[in-house]
Amino acid sequence: MEVRIFKPxxxxxxxxxxxxxxxILEFEPSDAPTPDPLIGWVGSSxxxxxxxxxxxxxxxxxxxxxxxxxxxTIQEEKTRTVKPKSYAANFAxxxxxxxxx
Numbered sequence: 001m002e003v004r005i006f007k008p009x010x011x012x013x014x015x016x017x018x019x020x021x022x023x024i025l026e027f028e029p030s031d032a033p034t035p036d037p038l039i040g041w042v043g044s045s046x047x048x049x050x051x052x053x054x055x056x057x058x059x060x061x062x063x064x065x066x067x068x069x070x071x072x073t074i075q076e077e078k079t080r081t082v083k084p085k086s087y088a089a090n091f092a093x094x095x096x097x098x099x100x101x
Contacts (some may be wrong), residue, residue: 001027001028001030001048001069001070001071002027002028002030002070002071002072002073003025003026003027003065003070003072004025004027004028004072004073004074004075005022005023005024005025005026005027005058005062005065005073005074005075006026006074006075006077007020007022007023007025007075007077007079008024009059010080017042022040022054022055022056023054023055023056023058023060024052024054024055024056024059024061025052025053025055025061025064025065026051026052026053027048027049027051027070028044029044029046029049029072030048031044031045031046032044033039056086058074061063062074067068088097094100
């Protein structure tokens with residue numbers, strides 16, 4: 001069984017890092033989703049796609065996958081570079097473009 005281990009990115013909707021701290025182990029889909037002919041809802045017989053396991057470190061997730069005999073792929077976390085800014089920089093006289101409303 002194939003699993004994917006990744007660390008989710010911080011959501012754009014929230015300013016906190018609450019759900020972006022843990023590593024997630026997620027099963028790759030083994031069955032293609034099929035639409036229901038009567039209602040039109042999409043369903044699948046693969047129940048593993050509903051399972052998400054959370055781990056504090058990447059090594060714990062890898063150890064779990066190895067212990068269970070899963071083949072895994074790791075998506076490394078993307079680091080964010082923060083450029084320090086100050087509010088006063090908006091009104092600096094050496095700006096390339098003037099600050100206007």
